[in-house]
Amino acid sequence: MRRQHGLQAETPPLPLQARPSSNTERSHFQKGELFLECAKRNGKTVFTRSRCSYPWYVFQPLYLDHTGCAVTFLTNPSGGLAGGDTCALLATLEKDSHVLFTTPAATKVYRTQQEPVVQSIDLNVGANARCEWMPEPTIPFAGSLFEQTITVRLETGASLILWDALAAGRIVRGERWQFSSYANRIRIMLADGRSLEERYRLSPDHDNPCLPFNLAWNYTGSFFIVNDQVPRSTWERIKQDITAVIDNHTGEVLGGVSEPSIPGLAVKLLTRSAPDLNIALEQLWRITRLYLWNTATPSLRRY
Numbered sequence: 001m002r003r004q005h006g007l008q009a010e011t012p013p014l015p016l017q018a019r020p021s022s023n024t025e026r027s028h029f030q031k032g033e034l035f036l037e038c039a040k041r042n043g044k045t046v047f048t049r050s051r052c053s054y055p056w057y058v059f060q061p062l063y064l065d066h067t068g069c070a071v072t073f074l075t076n077p078s079g080g081l082a083g084g085d086t087c088a089l090l091a092t093l094e095k096d097s098h099v100l101f102t103t104p105a106a107t108k109v110y111r112t113q114q115e116p117v118v119q120s121i122d123l124n125v126g127a128n129a130r131c132e133w134m135p136e137p138t139i140p141f142a143g144s145l146f147e148q149t150i151t152v153r154l155e156t157g158a159s160l161i162l163w164d165a166l167a168a169g170r171i172v173r174g175e176r177w178q179f180s181s182y183a184n185r186i187r188i189m190l191a192d193g194r195s196l197e198e199r200y201r202l203s204p205d206h207d208n209p210c211l212p213f214n215l216a217w218n219y220t221g222s223f224f225i226v227n228d229q230v231p232r233s234t235w236e237r238i239k240q241d242i243t244a245v246i247d248n249h250t251g252e253v254l255g256g257v258s259e260p261s262i263p264g265l266a267v268k269l270l271t272r273s274a275p276d277l278n279i280a281l282e283q284l285w286r287i288t289r290l291y292l293w294n295t296a297t298p299s300l301r302r303y
Contacts, residue, residue: 083112116145140179226264
């Protein structure tokens with residue numbers, strides 16, 4: 001596994017990482033790593049091995065319903081990411097486990113002088129396991145540089161619900177599409193070698209006018225659902241219901257649903273406001289969980 005050789009589990013499972021003792025120390029580049037191994041034990045998913053270093057911090061899992069799903073909030077106590085920071089996450093979900101990854105707030109990317117902020121997420125999902133990646137949006141400040149890769153490997157029967165969203169900037173301060181560059185790559189791979197990939201780089205000062213910078217849209221999101229054992233009829237019902245959600249929010253939400261090269265659905269959304277984005281996401285998430293697992297969405301109560 002990529003980078004696993006540099007991540008050794010420690011005892012106790014979740015050691016408290018040291019925080020910088022001065023503003024001088026905080027001015028240096030942060031190179032954070034988070035390593036998790038998750039397994040199902042006695043009907044609940046638990047963290048069997050873990051290690052994190054600043055600025056990552058992960059809480060012990062919460063159990064918000066009867067399913068045994070481990071809900072964990074990934075936090076950054078530093079408040080945001082600055083140029084030169086690198087953050088890497090490697091998580092392995094063993095067979096039949098279920099983990100919901102989320103964040104308590106948006107990821108803020110500060111103005112960058114030279115080096116970009118680099119974040120890499122690697123999720124390895126075992127047979128019949130369930131992985132939900134549902135963070136709050138990324139907010140790139142004016143002049144920021146951000147590069148992110150999300151790589152997911154799914155064994156047979158594994159389920160993935162993945163959400164990734166971007167804000168145009170600090171909207172209330174008048175910052176809309178003023179970041180320097182935002183590069184994003186999402187790759188989802190199945191056990192049989194098939195894969196789905198979304199890749200883009202947004203540079204508002206250089207890109208062509210077909211991108212939404214001069215329009216009224218302030219938020220964009222990608223929503224992926226993947227499972228190689230779900231029958232086609234189920235995907236068709238999910239697609240129909242998601243399309244209805246988008247159609248019912250005409251003028252507030254612009255989006256579409258497509259069938260990728262692997263079993264699942266890909267949804268793209270543009271919205272005018274954060275509440276519009278949240279409402280659309282909650283409905284998409286509810287539909288997906290209902291059809292895939294016959295379960296309701298948990299109340300994360302971030303705010």
